[in-house]
Amino acid sequence: MAKAKKSSNNDVVKVDFDFRRQLATKVEGNLASFCYQCGACVGDCPAATYSDEFNPREIMLKVLYGLGEELMVEDSVLWQCTNCYNCAERCPQDVKPAEVIISLKNMLADLGIYPPTVEKIIGTFEKTGRTTPLSPAVDRQREKFGLPPMQPVPMDEVSKLLEPAPGEEETE
Amino acid sequence: MKPFAFFPGCLIPVRYPAMEFAIRQTLPKLGIEIVDLEGASCCPDPIYFKSKDKLAWLSVAARNLTLAEDLGLDIFTNCSGCTATLSEAYHLLKDDELRDKINKRLKRIGREYKGTSRVRHVATLVRDEAGYDAVRESVVRPLDGMKMAIHYGCHLLKPSKIMNVDDPNNPTVLENLVEAIGATPVRHRNWYLCCGKACQHEGIPLNMMHALLSTVEDVEAEILCLICPTCFSQFDHGQVKVSKHFDYDFHIPPVYYFQLLAFAQGVPYEKLGFDRQRFKPECLQRFAESSVHVEG
Ligand code: SF4
Ligand code: SF4
Ligand code: SF4
Ligand code: SF4
Numbered sequence: 001m002a003k004a005k006k007s008s009n010n011d012v013v014k015v016d017f018d019f020r021r022q023l024a025t026k027v028e029g030n031l032a033s034f035c036y037q038c039g040a041c042v043g044d045c046p047a048a049t050y051s052d053e054f055n056p057r058e059i060m061l062k063v064l065y066g067l068g069e070e071l072m073v074e075d076s077v078l079w080q081c082t083n084c085y086n087c088a089e090r091c092p093q094d095v096k097p098a099e100v101i102i103s104l105k106n107m108l109a110d111l112g113i114y115p116p117t118v119e120k121i122i123g124t125f126e127k128t129g130r131t132t133p134l135s136p137a138v139d140r141q142r143e144k145f146g147l148p149p150m151q152p153v154p155m156d157e158v159s160k161l162l163e164p165a166p167g168e169e170e171t172e
Numbered sequence: 173m174k175p176f177a178f179f180p181g182c183l184i185p186v187r188y189p190a191m192e193f194a195i196r197q198t199l200p201k202l203g204i205e206i207v208d209l210e211g212a213s214c215c216p217d218p219i220y221f222k223s224k225d226k227l228a229w230l231s232v233a234a235r236n237l238t239l240a241e242d243l244g245l246d247i248f249t250n251c252s253g254c255t256a257t258l259s260e261a262y263h264l265l266k267d268d269e270l271r272d273k274i275n276k277r278l279k280r281i282g283r284e285y286k287g288t289s290r291v292r293h294v295a296t297l298v299r300d301e302a303g304y305d306a307v308r309e310s311v312v313r314p315l316d317g318m319k320m321a322i323h324y325g326c327h328l329l330k331p332s333k334i335m336n337v338d339d340p341n342n343p344t345v346l347e348n349l350v351e352a353i354g355a356t357p358v359r360h361r362n363w364y365l366c367c368g369k370a371c372q373h374e375g376i377p378l379n380m381m382h383a384l385l386s387t388v389e390d391v392e393a394e395i396l397c398l399i400c401p402t403c404f405s406q407f408d409h410g411q412v413k414v415s416k417h418f419d420y421d422f423h424i425p426p427v428y429y430f431q432l433l434a435f436a437q438g439v440p441y442e443k444l445g446f447d448r449q450r451f452k453p454e455c456l457q458r459f460a461e462s463s464v465h466v467e468g
């Protein structure tokens with residue numbers, strides 16, 4: 001078993017319900033509550049296979065204990081997940097560790113913490129409505145294949161969707 | 173011809189127009205009419221923007237789906253990432269509470285999500301709406317004897333409860349599509365592995381791709397056939413990195429399935445943009461002449 005809590009007294013684990021409540025406001029953020037720590041999600045997890053630091057069962061355990069401070073850090077282990085969903089296929093409890101991990105990343109984003117490459121791509125999307133930037137060379141290439149030039153995304157519409165409405169976040 | 177709304181996403185039209193060209197060439201020959209979606213944005217991507225804010229992500233995805241709803245058409249994508257986002261949005265928005273929440277945002281731009289346009293990847297669409305026999309009949313130069321490994325990638329099949337496409341542990345859809353163009357699909361031991369693109373820790377994807385490419389080489393495949401532009405860039409650009417890192421020269425051209433289909437349907441090799449790949453599927457050239465012998 002992994003050490004769940006860096007505590008001076010190993011027998012006492014204090015569950016931080018605040019962290020769990022916050023996670024539960026994210027779409028499918030509360031799924032970890034159903035985790036019974038069987039470890040079925042680990043066997044086919046490629047990140048766990050190739051990294052000693054990453055283990056979806058341990059991440060779910062940290063969530064159950066509310067050990068947010070170990071996950072809400074720069075260079076968080078969460079970013080080692082490949083989003084492959086093998087864990088969700090294997091979980092007998094329908095926990096979808098992949099989705100819980102994305103919800104945790106949403107919490108990281110609330111704190112303004114992103115890996116630089118991720119922040120850059122998000123920026124491109126929020127500015128242009130696409131993750132891949134356009135350039136005149138793009139349209140020249142398209143023309144070679146008889147394809148019309150790219151059209152700009154109607155950002156007046158898209159931008160309006162990005163702001164939350166007051167009090168709209170999910171509750172458990 | 174049956175009409176479907178085409179959601180091209182960003183990566184294919186912007187970076188890999190040859191793939192879009194191939195889609196536009198091949199589908200009409202299978203009885204599928206392509207209807208373009210005006211005003212679509214990024215799906216948005218299921219790795220980066222989704223990690224920032226799932227509700228905003230769902231709202232933008234829902235807006236894209238309403239564009240197809242306006243036309244009264246089902247939607248198809250050409251990228252596994254777009255398939256993941258739009259399928260997941262379609263699935264999650266069956267929940268009344270969540271749909272209400274998203275519709276409150278859509279109201280700001282005078283739109284409403286109804287849930288009437290189904291989402292499929294183009295590979296699934298071809299299987300369901302045209303069928304493998306139609307693919308076989310459209311081929312004028314079958315790629316006889318060519319061994320092809322297949323990279324399913326993650327989001328065509330998984331999460332399987334949302335995608336509902338095929339058995340994620342033993343899928344057949346891409347094998348059947350490869351067979352339909354005359355080639356021989358070969359399963360490699362690491363077929364289940366993903367490319368690791370979403371992982372922000374370089375060592376992990378390098379190891380994953382190394383493991384995968386090694387087993388593709390073991391089965392002596394001439395091409396790694398795939399259906400997603402992100403998987404493609406990982407195995408094209410990424411293969412150079414893997415070769416350097418492990419000091420081993422891999423030479424496995426990754427090719428998008430619909431470019432192979434276009435070639436098999438008779439589109440000349442030179443028109444399919446292969447010159448822009450780092451690993452070119454020159455093995456296809458041995459069929460270049462065979463388009464003359466159309467079988468009755
Ligand atoms: S498979 Fe599901 S229940 Fe088992 S440890 Fe993983 S998340 Fe928890
Ligand atoms: S999606 Fe699940 S199985 Fe895949 S890398 Fe992430 S935790 Fe592991
Ligand atoms: S999944 Fe990728 S290609 Fe598809 S729309 Fe999103 S970012 Fe663009
Ligand atoms: S194989 Fe890579 S690019 Fe393809 S779907 Fe999986 S993670 Fe995404």
